[in-house]
Amino acid sequence: MEKACRTCHKILEGASCPICGSSDTSTDWSGFVVIIDPQASEIAKKLEIDLPGKYALRVR
Ligand SMILES: [Zn+2]
Numbered sequence: 001m002e003k004a005c006r007t008c009h010k011i012l013e014g015a016s017c018p019i020c021g022s023s024d025t026s027t028d029w030s031g032f033v034v035i036i037d038p039q040a041s042e043i044a045k046k047l048e049i050d051l052p053g054k055y056a057l058r059v060r
Helices: 042-047
Strands: 003-005 029-035 053-059
Touching (some): 003 053, 029 042
């Protein structure tokens, strides 16, 4: 089961977040977006995402 970072919502493969370094993760998340070009993406702006990747929409 994939985990998502509670801080920045990045979906993780490892134990800690490669973007913000947080190890505060959750398996209780739903929906995701794949951000390819954060500068051109309205969703990325809304979620305050600076780097490309796969992000959970909701993390509990
Ligand atoms: Zn993070």
